[in-house]
Amino acid sequence: MQRKRGLRDRLVSLLELPGDVMLNVARIVMVGDMELVVENHRGVTEYTPERVALRVPEGIMAIDGHELRIGAISPDQVIILGKISGLRYSGPDGGAS
Amino acid sequence: MLRRLILFLVGTLRIEVTGGQVAEFLNLCLDRRITLWEIERRPERMYATLTLHDFFALRPVARGSRCRVRIRGRRGFPFLALRLRRRPLLLLGAVACLAAILWASSQVWLIEVRISGPHQIDPRAIRAVAAEAGLRRGAWKAKLDLPQVAQHLRARIGELSWAVIRVQGTRAIIEVVEKAAIKPADPAACVHLVARKSGVVEQVVPFQGEPLVRQGAVVNRGDMLVECALRYWSGGRPGVVPGTEPPPRQDLARTLVAQASVKARIGYRSYKEYPLEREVAEPTGRREVQWVLKVYDLSILLRGKETTSFAHSQTSERVIPLGKWRNWKSPVELVMREHAETAPKREPIPLEEALAAAKAAMAAHLAWVLGPADKVVQPMQAQVVEQTKEFAGILVTVETLEEIAVPLEGAGPVQPTPPPEPQGQ
Numbered sequence: 340m341q342r343k344r345g346l347r348d349r350l351v352s353l354l355e356l357p358g359d360v361m362l363n364v365a366r367i368v369m370v371g372d373m374e375l376v377v378e379n380h381r382g383v384t385e386y387t388p389e390r391v392a393l394r395v396p397e398g399i400m401a402i403d404g405h406e407l408r409i410g411a412i413s414p415d416q417v418i419i420l421g422k423i424s425g426l427r428y429s430g431p432d433g434g435a436s
Numbered sequence: 437m438l439r440r441l442i443l444f445l446v447g448t449l450r451i452e453v454t455g456g457q458v459a460e461f462l463n464l465c466l467d468r469r470i471t472l473w474e475i476e477r478r479p480e481r482m483y484a485t486l487t488l489h490d491f492f493a494l495r496p497v498a499r500g501s502r503c504r505v506r507i508r509g510r511r512g513f514p515f516l517a518l519r520l521r522r523r524p525l526l527l528l529g530a531v532a533c534l535a536a537i538l539w540a541s542s543q544v545w546l547i548e549v550r551i552s553g554p555h556q557i558d559p560r561a562i563r564a565v566a567a568e569a570g571l572r573r574g575a576w577k578a579k580l581d582l583p584q585v586a587q588h589l590r591a592r593i594g595e596l597s598w599a600v601i602r603v604q605g606t607r608a609i610i611e612v613v614e615k616a617a618i619k620p621a622d623p624a625a626c627v628h629l630v631a632r633k634s635g636v637v638e639q640v641v642p643f644q645g646e647p648l649v650r651q652g653a654v655v656n657r658g659d660m661l662v663e664c665a666l667r668y669w670s671g672g673r674p675g676v677v678p679g680t681e682p683p684p685r686q687d688l689a690r691t692l693v694a695q696a697s698v699k700a701r702i703g704y705r706s707y708k709e710y711p712l713e714r715e716v717a718e719p720t721g722r723r724e725v726q727w728v729l730k731v732y733d734l735s736i737l738l739r740g741k742e743t744t745s746f747a748h749s750q751t752s753e754r755v756i757p758l759g760k761w762r763n764w765k766s767p768v769e770l771v772m773r774e775h776a777e778t779a780p781k782r783e784p785i786p787l788e789e790a791l792a793a794a795k796a797a798m799a800a801h802l803a804w805v806l807g808p809a810d811k812v813v814q815p816m817q818a819q820v821v822e823q824t825k826e827f828a829g830i831l832v833t834v835e836t837l838e839e840i841a842v843p844l845e846g847a848g849p850v851q852p853t854p855p856p857e858p859q860g861q
Binding site: 382383384385386387388407408409410411412413414 | 458459462463465466469471472473474475476477478482484
């Protein structure tokens with residue numbers, strides 16, 4: 340799997356193709372510290388006003404902040420609103436990456 | 437905007453999710469392709485919004501996540517329609533109201549006529565001719581052919597040179613321009629210019645007519661300044677000695693409306709007696725206070741006497757409304773009235789004050805009588821002519837330069853004085 344991923348990465352880099360289209364990764368758009376749009380997610384693992392954790396192809400993405408709200412959630416994307424203070428990735432096994 | 441409209445049409449619900457696992461609830465919703473928005477997490481509960489259609493697919497999700505779902509709000513057309521179905525008359529009234537507004541706004545209710553020109557055409561006549569072409573009160577706007585109405589107006593009313601019609605809302609504006617005939621000057625017209633004030637002529641600039649006064653001439657009110665005549669020398673311009681004036685033109689070519697600018701110096705004098713003493717009220721320090729409660733026109737005395745015992749007093753009043761909110765005022769109000777006793781006392785008026793008052797009175801008079809082109813040429817002077825202990829007689833003088841020619845209609849040309857007959861030997 341790792342070998343296959345590396346081959347695809349090299350191909351994208353060689354042909355100068357857009358990574359968010361070709362690779363199976365999450366696409367994140369952040370507007371200031373008040374809005375975060377995550378595309379290509381796999382679901383929610385935790386939701387409190389201080390933290391939203393999303394399952395993404397690379398592992399778990401944790402968004403920390405205050406008064407966090409989910410503006411909209413659909414199978415394609417999640418819009419997170421509120422005062423965002425941090426964004427962390429951890430691998431599928433729980434370790435930070 | 438379109439999304440909001442669609443959501444309104446399909447109907448949305450605000451739900452409250454309690455108990456169980458919230459994250460699991462969200463994931464199961466995603467599995468079943470249920471879109472949620474405006475999700476808010478509170479302690480022990482979560483709020484979210486979803487469409488009415490998706491709500492019916494929520495039961496297995498709630499069961500699977502062991503959550504309890506309650507409806508906290510309904511919005512949209514399906515719920516509105518349900519409510520309206522119970523009140524058919526309200527629906528009928530709304531539809532009738534909408535239809536009445538549409539009907540009323542699709543007609544012409546006001547026809548305004550704007551005429552440019554000598555205003556010899558009656559606007560009612562224009563309205564009547566426009567009505568022949570279909571533009572009348574209550575006409576359907578969609579059926580009106582405005583260029584055709586304008587053409588009809590021009591064809592039927594010969595006095596019009598141009599017509600156009602605009603419709604603004606329920607108002608039709610007919611703008612027309614009348615044909616203006618240029619009147620030739622009346623050859624018999626004769627208008628002199630006469631003096632409206634007495635003074636010394638400073639400048640004469642004739643435009644039309646025969647000037648009868650020159651610079652330095654003293655004129656009285658009513659004196660003729662410019663004659664309404666165009667004169668000439670029948671035998672051509674007579675030869676004169678250089679430096680001397682030619683003889684006046686005697687033969688009349690025609691009469692006309694005299695036009696000229698005649699400026700003259702006008703002197704104003706005003707004598708008036710001003711008092712040098714005045715009576716003032718000096719407070720003695722004694723006071724009386726009244727408290728009155730007013731309810732509409734009814735007054736209830738709370739404190740103090742009905743009437744003041746002072747012979748001379750000055751009264752001050754303070755009204756406290758008992759309750760006030762925005763533009764509403766309570767009818768009950770408390771009036772605090774204070775009478776301060778005064779004693780009459782005579783005090784002298786400085787002479788400078790009397791002089792200033794005399795000058796101010798003259799300035800006010802000049803402001804009333806002077807035109808925009810007139811001006812003061814000699815500054816105002818005030819002098820005390822007579823003075824006693826009680827009053828001062830003050831004379832104020834001022835000189836102005838004013839336009840004094842005014843038209844005088846109805847009189848014929850001045851008969852020229854025949855040249856003196858040569859004395860026979």
